[in-house]
Amino acid sequence: MHFLRLIATFLKVNLQMSLAYRSEAMIEILLDLIWLGWELLSIKIIFSNTTTLGGWGQGELITLLGVLLMVNTFMAALIWPNTENFNTAVRDGSLDYTLLQPVNSMFLVTFSRITVWRIGDLIIAIILITVGINMAGEVTTPLNVLTFVLLTISGANVIYSLWIVLIAFTFWFTKFDNNVTILQALADTGHYPATIYPFWLRFIVTFIISIALATTIPVQALRGELNWVQILTFLGVSIVSVVVASQVWRFGIKLYSSASS
Amino acid sequence: MLRIYRRMWQVNWAEQWQYRANLVMYILYWIVQPIIYIAVWTSIASARGSVSGLTANDFITYYMTMLIVDQLTSEVVIYIFAYKIQDGTLSGELIRPVHPILTNTLMNNIAFKGLTTFVLLPVWTVLFVLFQPNFASVTTANILLTVPAVILGFTVNFMLSATIACIAFWTTRVWALYRLYGVPFALFSGQFVPLQLMPKIIEDIAIYLPFQLFKYFPTQLILGKLSNEEIWRGYTMDIFWLIIALILFRWAWRKGVKQYSAVGA
Numbered sequence A: 001m002h003f004l005r006l007i008a009t010f011l012k013v014n015l016q017m018s019l020a021y022r023s024e025a026m027i028e029i030l031l032d033l034i035w036l037g038w039e040l041l042s043i044k045i046i047f048s049n050t051t052t053l054g055g056w057g058q059g060e061l062i063t064l065l066g067v068l069l070m071v072n073t074f075m076a077a078l079i080w081p082n083t084e085n086f087n088t089a090v091r092d093g094s095l096d097y098t099l100l101q102p103v104n105s106m107f108l109v110t111f112s113r114i115t116v117w118r119i120g121d122l123i124i125a126i127i128l129i130t131v132g133i134n135m136a137g138e139v140t141t142p143l144n145v146l147t148f149v150l151l152t153i154s155g156a157n158v159i160y161s162l163w164i165v166l167i168a169f170t171f172w173f174t175k176f177d178n179n180v181t182i183l184q185a186l187a188d189t190g191h192y193p194a195t196i197y198p199f200w201l202r203f204i205v206t207f208i209i210s211i212a213l214a215t216t217i218p219v220q221a222l223r224g225e226l227n228w229v230q231i232l233t234f235l236g237v238s239i240v241s242v243v244v245a246s247q248v249w250r251f252g253i254k255l256y257s258s259a260s261s
Numbered sequence B: 001m002l003r004i005y006r007r008m009w010q011v012n013w014a015e016q017w018q019y020r021a022n023l024v025m026y027i028l029y030w031i032v033q034p035i036i037y038i039a040v041w042t043s044i045a046s047a048r049g050s051v052s053g054l055t056a057n058d059f060i061t062y063y064m065t066m067l068i069v070d071q072l073t074s075e076v077v078i079y080i081f082a083y084k085i086q087d088g089t090l091s092g093e094l095i096r097p098v099h100p101i102l103t104n105t106l107m108n109n110i111a112f113k114g115l116t117t118f119v120l121l122p123v124w125t126v127l128f129v130l131f132q133p134n135f136a137s138v139t140t141a142n143i144l145l146t147v148p149a150v151i152l153g154f155t156v157n158f159m160l161s162a163t164i165a166c167i168a169f170w171t172t173r174v175w176a177l178y179r180l181y182g183v184p185f186a187l188f189s190g191q192f193v194p195l196q197l198m199p200k201i202i203e204d205i206a207i208y209l210p211f212q213l214f215k216y217f218p219t220q221l222i223l224g225k226l227s228n229e230e231i232w233r234g235y236t237m238d239i240f241w242l243i244i245a246l247i248l249f250r251w252a253w254r255k256g257v258k259q260y261s262a263v264g265a
Helices: A002-019 A024-047 A060-092 A095-099 A105-111 A117-138 A142-172 A183-190 A199-210 A216-222 A228-255 B002-018 B019-046 B056-073 B079-086 B090-094 B101-131 B140-169 B172-187 B198-206 B216-222 B228-261
Strands: none
Touching: A002 A024, A002 A105, A002 A117, A024 A060, A024 A117, A024 B172, A060 A095, A060 A105, A060 A117, A060 A142, A060 A183, A060 A216, A095 A105, A105 A228, A117 B172, A142 A183, A142 A228, A183 A199, A183 B019, A228 B019, B002 B101, B019 B056, B019 B101, B056 B101, B056 B140, B056 B216, B079 B090, B079 B101, B079 B140, B079 B172, B101 B140, B140 B172, B140 B216, B140 B228, B172 B198, B216 B228
């Protein structure tokens, strides 16, 4: 309850901040829509040359695009702005103020910046997912939808944990501004089913930089391709990764020795 | 003049070395996309034998060659130059008797290229081992024929981006503009697929636009996929767009400098 109230406060503050940059937000939204148009065209181009991509049809790729858009929204609304905030805070020592507050530091570092207007992208994402499922003409049971939702959340959780670990590395190697580039660079792999990638890349995007866990895997669940053992494993991985990440964070924060003063 | 360029080179080369750790990350960014496209199209091509006459090997060689071509023809003008306009550091360069973009920024771009090459080469070799492409269609003559295309491609690309960077003299939203500038690249440069796989209308427009000159044209030239007629057309477009880009840049620069308000200085 306490945390929810804090998030509400953060949302309010960030909304006020972003209202100062309304036209910037409008331009960004417009650009996002243009790029979305390109993404859809690129799917169309692929399927004007083939009927399936690694067993996936056009509708499934649109669903996947919707899921990726959700993951990207999560990153653009929360992860990127807070990374920037965090890197500056470590560099100039203002992280001190965060640590002094009587709230979990990982929580504060995660939620202090929220790009509020990005949340509108979720509507587009849901439209894409729905349209995609309809196009694929697959019969989705309520159970499949439920596992889809669960696995999307747990996939996002894994990416979040990975992010915490990456930015916690900053405590070890002070000058580490590029901490999240690897996450940004590999996010593009989410456009296509991970099954078409060569083994080594599939391994990386599933087990190391786990983009696939939040994109390909949930869509596979929606198609009913996963069995119970797999689903439980992915949920377990998600829980374990959060625990590991918060431990890494705790160790890291002990190393923090502040800058300047 | 040559001495000035030598000096600028030394300064920028040394400066780039400071950021060598960033480079590894930057290169990672760069190679992920071609790898994804290789995976997509080889998956389709091997399932169907070929895609509009293109085999899996055609796709692998296409994207791997483009990785090198892109390294040579791409530019980083906006990242450096638009910042200089916005934070006012351009002032110091403006009082020098040489053109800031055509000396300092240009050398900075080339130094950046020099350094990224060090990182790209081993990565490219690893990709070569992983994908085992067959580059039999590449001849020495083709490579020699491509050299001018690469130089022209870089020049046109550099001048056009410098023109866009000049817009920072008027507006602070130059970054949004730069993101928009990425759209015609996606559509017309051939970075997503060889242009013949694009919808007919896009392919027809693309050959008259500058974007394919930076990626598609030099790549296909090295791979020996172009007819004599297409080569002539490509080079004609190179010259045409070089003239247009120079005129645009000259105009934007002259107007822009007058507009410059030296923020922070």
